[in-house]
Amino acid sequence: MLKRHNYALGLAWLGIFFLIPLPFIQTIATGLPAIYNDERLAILYGTIAYSWMLAAIYLSTRPRWLDRLIGLPEMYMLHGILSIAAIGLAYLHKTGTTSNGWTERLGDWAFNLFLAVMLYSLIFLAGWLTSRLPVLAQIKTWLEKVFHQELTIWVHRLNLVATGFIFIHVLLISYIHAITPFMIVFMTASIFVAASYLWFKIQPKTAAQLVANRTLAPNLQELTIQLPARNRLTLQAGDFVFLTFPDIPGMREGHPFSIVNDPRQDHHQLRFAIRGDGDFTRRLAEIVPPQRVAVVGGFGRYLNFVTEQQPQQLVVIAGGTGVVPLLSLIAQQTTQATTFFYNGHTAANLLYPELFAAWQKRPSFTAYRQVGRFSDDDILHQLPAERRGLAVVIGGPAGMARHWIKVLTANGVPRGQIYYEAFTW
Template identity: 25%
Template sequence: MPGVPDPRRSAGQGLAAPARLRWLVAELVCRRTESRTARTLVFDVPGWPGHLAGQHVDVRLTAEDGYSTQRSYSLASAPDGDRVELTVQRVPDGEVSPYLMDTLEPGDRVELRGPVGGWFVWRPEQSEPVLLVAGGSGLVPLMSMVRVRGAVGGRAPFRLLYSVREPDDQLYVPELRRGAPGLDTAYVYTRRAPPQHPRAVGRLRADDLVRPGWSAQSRPTCYVCGPTGFVESAASLLTGLGHDPDRIRTERFGPSGG
C-alpha cells in the first residue's frame, strides 16, 4: 500500500493498531523490481507473529539525529515464518518510499509493527467465491490473498479484475501471466492498452465487473482496493449490480506524504 490506510475504508471496524503490538527489527534480504515505479522488499523479521492475507504493517524509519517517521504498507506475501514481503510504490516527492526503493540495501534495517487489520482479510477456511477488484497498487493485499490460497491449496474460486493506467504499471507480471489454478484474471486499462486488447481504454464500468466477475446470485465476497475514487466507484457499481453491501469489503489509499 503506497500510503497510510484511509480511516474511512472500513468504518467502525477498529482500524487502529492494537496497543499490544510492538516494533520489531526487520532486515532487508533482497529487493526486486515489479514495475517502473514499484519494488518488492523482502525482510527477515525475527519474532514475526504471522499474518492474514489482506493485513498491513507500519514501517518506521529513524535517522541518526533521532528524527523518526512512519508509513503503512500492505503485506504482499503469504505467511512464511519470519519472512515478510512489502511492495512499495514510489510517491512523487515522497519522504519514505524513495528511501525504501533507492537507498535501503540488503543488510539494512528498519522497524515493523503489525500485522494490523481484521476486516479486509481472506481466511483459507472461506469457501465462497471471491471477486478481487484492484486499482493500481491496490493489487498488493489482494495478491497476498491469491498467494495464501495457492500456498494452502485452497479451492475457493477466485476472479481478479485489475485496473491500471497502462501495461508498464502492472505489478507481478510474470506471476499473473503464469496464472494459478482456479484464478481468472481480467484487465482494465484506463490510459493505454496493449495491442489487440479486447476492451477499449477507459475507466471501470459495470460490464467489466460482470464479464470476469461473479453474479450477485453467486453471493461472492468482493474485495476492492485502490485509490479512494476508484474504490468508491467500484463499490457503487457492485451494489448497483445487486451485490450485498455486507459482502463488499474495501480498502482505500489515503494521502501519506509517501
C-alpha cells in the same frame, strides 16, 4: 445477508459515542450541586467531550483486537469524527460556563490547541476528505514540501498536550473534584488511556533487516525484509504492517505498507511493493541494504472478511499498487473460486505477472489484466446471477473503490458483501 463485521462496526460506533460517556454523565449529573443547575447542560457537554477525546486517543494506539474486528481505516475514521465532535461539544461547554484564573486559562489553551490541530489535520491527515476535494489535495501537495509527514505526526500529538490541559483544568474545579464517584471514573479512564498510549510508544518492536531493495517500475520499489526467527508479529494474508528505519533521520515514524507475499510461507521474509507518493516513500529508493527496520503488525481485515463471508464466488477488483494486499490473499485461497480484475495505467504498472500465470493453472481461478480502466459491463457481466454467494474485495485508489462500490450495490450486491481497506488516513 448480515455479516459479523457489520455488527462489530455498529457496536463500535454505539459503544464509543454512547456507552463510554455514560459513567461520566451519570456520576457528574447526580453529584453536581444545585447551585450550578444553570450550567448543568454545558458541564455535561464538557464531560462528554473529554470522554470522547480519551476514546480518540485510545483508538490512536491501534488496538489490535479492534483492528481485526472493524479494521484500522474504520478506527481512524472514528478517531477523526470523535475528535471533531468533541471539539464541537467543547465549544458549547466553553460558551455555557464561567471560570477564572488558571481554570479558565487552561481550558482556553486546550480548546485553541484542539481547534488548530483539527484544522491542520483536515489537510494533512484526513485522506477521506482530500481524496474527494482535488483543490484540497493540491494544497496538501504544496504544503508537504515544508510540513513533511514526520512533522505532521508531531503536530497531531499536540492533542495530547491539550488533553493534559483539560485534565488539570478539571482538577482545579473544586465542586467537580468533590464529586467522588465522578472523580473515580475520571481518574480511572484517564490513567487507563495514558497507560495504553505509553505502552503503545514503548512496546518492543520487531527488529528486522532490509536485505533487498530493487526497482520494479518507475517510482516503484520492492523491498524485502528478513524477520528474526522469533518475533512478536501476528501476520496473515492480506495484512499491512508499519515500518520505520530507526537509523535514518526523517524515517523514524511508522508508515503502513501492505505485504506482497503470504507471510506464513516465505521463511520469515516479507516483500513490499511501494510507490513513491510522499516524502517517506520517495526516499525508499535511496536506502542501500542491509539496513535496520522496525516492524509493527500485522493489521488488516481482508482475510477475516473472506473467512466470514465463506463465498461461493470471490471477485477481486484491483488497480495499480492497490493490488498488493490482494496478492497475498489470493496466494492463500488455493481452492476458492475467484475472478480477478486488475488494471494499471501502463503495462509496467501491472505487477507480478508471474503470479497470475501460476494462478491461472488453478481450475477455479480466472484473471483479467489490462492497461486502462475496466468498463462497468466488463465486470458486471462476469458476476454470478445469484448474488448471495458472492463476495467482492477491492484494492486501489479511493475514487476507484467508491465507483465500484456504487456500481456493485446498484446492481444487486449488498454492501456487506463488499470490502475495501482504504489507505486514506
